[in-house]
Amino acid sequence: AQKITQTQPGMFVQEKEAVTLDCTYDTSDPSYGLFWYKQPSSGEMIFLIYQGSYDQQNATEGRYSLNFQKARKSANLVISASQLGDSAMYFCAMREGETGNEKLTFGTGTRLTIIP
């Protein structure tokens, strides 16, 4: 079974609109972390936002917020007021494992295209 599932291979969104990128995960470990990374066409991996499994509040970082629904095992990324520079691949990832032995598992990504 996939540990991280991103069901939207591609999305097109009008500039200045909000966009939600879906991510569901599968784990039996009570302690885990969820990350979102952005990969622009230049190829580098840019960390966006983090949510810990014990965090009570949804994480926010500027225009990025994470809609964390633990019971549904979903961790959707919300980008408000999208910009042309948001066009990129977006990856959801889950960290599991004991301290010092953590590993990240990545989803297959969503390609977001912002339309002017």
Added chain:
Amino acid sequence: NAGVTQTPKFQVLKTGQSMTLQCAQDMNHNSMYWYRQDPGMGLRLIYYSASEGTTDKGEVPNGYNVSRLNKREFSLRLESAAPSQTSVYFCASSEPGQYSGQPQHFGDGTRLSIL
């Protein structure tokens, strides 16, 4: 702010050749990782090193070896390259912390083509 530095950035090999991808980080991180990224797929873990002197297999270790030379450097070796190893390779580092939001910091990647 160098962060994680990978060399080379691009490489073309012939089937059967060997090569070593180099990775160095200047953030004093204990943990380092090697991933490969193939079209339409996310990053898949090849090997990781939780600390200097230790290495462990990830999801796709076959055909690769690694060396954690010191705390800064973690190299990936292809002993006999195969076309199936054509990919983009990323090195990453992080501080351990099961409950922390410490992200993995990535290098810019190495595009490797095997003919």
